[in-house]
Amino acid sequence: xxxxxxxxxxxxxxxxxxxxxxxxxxxxxxxxxxxxxxxxxxxxxxxxxxxxxxxxxxxxxxxxxxxxxxxxxxxxxxxxxxxxxxxxxxxxxxxxxxxxxxxxxxxxxxxxxxx
Amino acid sequence: xxxxxxxxxxxxxxxxxxxxxxxxxxxxxxxxxxxxxxxxxxxxxxxxxxxxxxxxxxxxxxxxxxxxxxxxxxxxxxxxxxxxxxxxxxxxxxxxxxxxxxxxxxxxxxxxxx
Numbered sequence: 034x035x036x037x038x039x040x041x042x043x044x045x046x047x048x049x050x051x052x053x054x055x056x057x058x059x060x061x062x063x064x065x066x067x068x069x070x071x072x073x074x075x076x077x078x079x080x081x082x083x084x085x086x087x088x089x090x091x092x093x094x095x096x097x098x099x100x101x102x103x104x105x106x107x108x109x110x111x112x113x114x115x116x117x118x119x120x121x122x123x124x125x126x127x128x129x130x131x132x133x134x135x136x137x138x139x140x141x142x143x144x145x146x147x148x
Numbered sequence: 149x150x151x152x153x154x155x156x157x158x159x160x161x162x163x164x165x166x167x168x169x170x171x172x173x174x175x176x177x178x179x180x181x182x183x184x185x186x187x188x189x190x191x192x193x194x195x196x197x198x199x200x201x202x203x204x205x206x207x208x209x210x211x212x213x214x215x216x217x218x219x220x221x222x223x224x225x226x227x228x229x230x231x232x233x234x235x236x237x238x239x240x241x242x243x244x245x246x247x248x249x250x251x252x253x254x255x256x257x258x259x260x261x262x
Contacts, residue, residue, distance in 0.1 A: 076152075076254050079250055138190035140189075
């Protein structure tokens with residue numbers, strides 16, 4: 034069964050510093066991979082999505098993620114953190130062979146930004 | 149314009165009440181979803197509708213009853229809920245049901261059962 038593991042339930046960085054949120058998937062076949070962001074008291078917003086067209090995926094708000102098959106990873110990065118980036122981030126996976134749109138979410142990483 | 153609209157934003161109901169959560173999208177999407185999210189947890193899939201027919205029911209208790217009146221609307225009827233059902237209920241949609249389709253979420257309805 035597909036699964037994703039997000040390392041670190043809470044990450045804190047200074048404003049202007051690099052943001053790195055880690056995600057590893059478990060699958061013998063590279064799945065579809067997603068990063069969603071959830072701001073306080075809101076729904077989930079898609080940041081970016083990996084479909085196989087390119088290993089480096091650029092998303093909204095300056096975020097990007099790199100798919101590394103050898104490491105079964107899909108880490109999310111942003112060169113310079115902004116206070117408005119404080120939120121919960123979910124990595125998610127969808128099995129390519131499945132006819133259902135069942136997305137499996139990771140446990141989430143809360144990103145805090147220090148002034 | 150990717151928008152899924154949910155009403156109400158907040159709902160407080162007693163354990164004997166009957167209430168409904170409503171969801172609407174006008175993106176022409178033919179797959180719609182209900183998720184439940186407890187505090188500090190990821191969303192959990194409850195139901196999937198594909199072309200207005202129930203496609204997936206993740207063994208949800210019968211006190212939750214989904215309904216898809218047309219391709220734009222999705223309801224979740226609530227009856228005899230328990231306090232542990234208090235959570236954020238998220239509606240979502242995608243163009244069609246199938247792996248890799250991006251799922252767009254609404255802002256959610258906060259449900260408190262007293």
